[in-house]
Amino acid sequence: MKRQLAVFILTSCLGLSILGCSTQEQVPLSTNSGANTPETATPTAEQPITTTPPPATPTNAPDEPGFQLTKYVIDVELNYDAHSAVVDQRITYVNNSNSELEDLLFLIEPNSYPNGFLLNAITWENDNPIQDYSLNGRELRLVLPQSLEPESTVGITLSFQLNLPNQNAPYGYTERQTNLGDWYPYLPPYIPGEGWLVREDAFLGEHLAYEMSEFEVEIKLTNPYSANGGELVLAASSIPEREGDSYQYHHSPARNFAWTVSDQYLEQETQVGAVLVKSYAFPFHPQAEAPALEETAKALSIFSELFEPYPHKALSVVEADFLDGMEYDGLVFLSHAFYDYYTGDPQSNLTIIAAHEVAHQWWYGLVGNDQAREPWLDEALSTFSEIFFYERAYPEFVDWWWENRIYFHDPQGWVDSTIYEAAGFYPYRDAVYLRGALFLSDLRNLLGEEVFIAFLRDYLAEYRYRQATGDDFFNLLSAYASEADLSALINSYFSHRSG
Numbered sequence: 088m089k090r091q092l093a094v095f096i097l098t099s100c101l102g103l104s105i106l107g108c109s110t111q112e113q114v115p116l117s118t119n120s121g122a123n124t125p126e127t128a129t130p131t132a133e134q135p136i137t138t139t140p141p142p143a144t145p146t147n148a149p150d151e152p153g154f155q156l157t158k159y160v161i162d163v164e165l166n167y168d169a170h171s172a173v174v175d176q177r178i179t180y181v182n183n184s185n186s187e188l189e190d191l192l193f194l195i196e197p198n199s200y201p202n203g204f205l206l207n208a209i210t211w212e213n214d215n216p217i218q219d220y221s222l223n224g225r226e227l228r229l230v231l232p233q234s235l236e237p238e239s240t241v242g243i244t245l246s247f248q249l250n251l252p253n254q255n256a257p258y259g260y261t262e263r264q265t266n267l268g269d270w271y272p273y274l275p276p277y278i279p280g281e282g283w284l285v286r287e288d289a290f291l292g293e294h295l296a297y298e299m300s301e302f303e304v305e306i307k308l309t310n311p312y313s314a315n316g317g318e319l320v321l322a323a324s325s326i327p328e329r330e331g332d333s334y335q336y337h338h339s340p341a342r343n344f345a346w347t348v349s350d351q352y353l354e355q356e357t358q359v360g361a362v363l364v365k366s367y368a369f370p371f372h373p374q375a376e377a378p379a380l381e382e383t384a385k386a387l388s389i390f391s392e393l394f395e396p397y398p399h400k401a402l403s404v405v406e407a408d409f410l411d412g413m414e415y416d417g418l419v420f421l422s423h424a425f426y427d428y429y430t431g432d433p434q435s436n437l438t439i440i441a442a443h444e445v446a447h448q449w450w451y452g453l454v455g456n457d458q459a460r461e462p463w464l465d466e467a468l469s470t471f472s473e474i475f476f477y478e479r480a481y482p483e484f485v486d487w488w489w490e491n492r493i494y495f496h497d498p499q500g501w502v503d504s505t506i507y508e509a510a511g512f513y514p515y516r517d518a519v520y521l522r523g524a525l526f527l528s529d530l531r532n533l534l535g536e537e538v539f540i541a542f543l544r545d546y547l548a549e550y551r552y553r554q555a556t557g558d559d560f561f562n563l564l565s566a567y568a569s570e571a572d573l574s575a576l577i578n579s580y581f582s583h584r585s586g
């Protein structure tokens with residue numbers, strides 16, 4: 088027991104650590120490099136926007152017939168040893184909001200780093216250069232020469248170079264791994280009445296939100312071997328077709344596309360129904376390699392049955408050279424610390440966090456949310472999903488899970504805290520993850536098991552591929568519980584809403 092608690096100290100972003108989220112801690116303050124920011128902007132003369140006639144019946148989610156996703160076609164060549172990549176990216180943006188748009192906003196996380204993003208060219212789909220744009224920090228804003236009607240499309244091409252930062256994080260390189268999470272310019276969801284969903288970085292938690300999109304990514308490696316002579320292995324959000332030295336991926340509909348390369352990965356795979364689960368681990372801890380794959384596969388199987396089937400054909404679980412777990416759509420990272428300390432006992436962070444990250448494929452991947460302002464929507468649900476996992480996979484350790492994961496920390500704080508309100512990583516984790524799990528446990532007791540699960544499935548069905556808010560969650564919940572009962576729960580756990 089003591090040993091398990093000691094292990095907790097080494098881990099982080101998944102709600103376990105004292106170190107905070109390394110991703111956030113190591114992101115430098117966004118400053119505009121200047122070189123990429125034209126101060127004068129001239130409206131373009133051309134009319135580059137292709138307006139597609141709206142379908143007779145408006146649609147608003149990718150699971151509805153006729154819905155068109157924004158498409159990212161990305162060709163990238165990575166120079167592993169130089170820690171840089173040359174990228175051509177074509178975006179066919181579909182205005183799936185109900186508002187006319189006057190401008191487009193791309194978020195470019197790599198431009199948070201000095202010299203991290205060098206823009207070579209930006210053009211409309213007819214190859215005319217785009218002149219009316221500004222790049223400030225991670226925001227690239229371009230003015231449309233004419234408004235973009237709902238359900239209309241516009242094409243943009245970007246050519247750029249990435250220089251990866253040297254950091255132990257989901258974006259960056261270390262001696263044994265290069266990670267590309269949130270690596271390409273993308274358009275966040277557009278919220279009618281509010282605008283582009285952009286949130287400031289907060290040094291803890293996550294701050295990005297994603298619209299479901301289609302990804303076609305072609306990756307080439309400048310050299311298939313690293314300078315050390317090791318063969319480079321790629322892991323990504325989906326499984327590639329190989330054509331010579333080119334890896335071609337299709338991932339859709341999905342929130343994002345992440346990938347990672349190392350000259351040290353050991354690969355293993357297993358099948359869960361129609362889903363291929365692949366694991367990539369460093370060769371330092373043979374006792375943990377197979378269990379990382381097995382626990383991930385087990386969680387995928389349990390949640391697919393309990394919630395609804397996992398939506399992709401593959402899931403990759405990758406050992407991270409940073410002290411965190413991190414979720415992407417179709418790919419999850421698990422900290423090397425979880426592997427290092429794994430002794431074969433499922434009372435471990437490797438098992439807990441494998442379940443947690445896999446749960447994010449539903450609570451983040453399928454149902455999106457504003458991770459900065461309402462992180463509880465994905466984090467409380469993913470933390471609570473750990474208990475669903477233990478109840479089915481290791482029922483003998485359910486009490487251990489409650490004691491170690493929740494009660495030991497005596498969690499305080501409001502479940503609906505934002506990433507900006509917390510006094511540090513621990514208070515944030517305690518409020519959002521741990522009291523979030525307590526709230527969901529009380530809700531489960533209130534509704535009863537059958538109704539609780541029916542509610543979660545209904546929530547998934549209602550908001551699958553969309554962005555959900557706390558209001559959406561509670562509006563739907565009001566059909567499952569009396570106002571008086573909910574009111575008491577809300578008052579004990581939530582500060583921003585009255586019960």
Ligand SMILES: [Zn+2]
Pocket residue numbers: 100101443447465466469
């Ligand atoms: Zn999480």
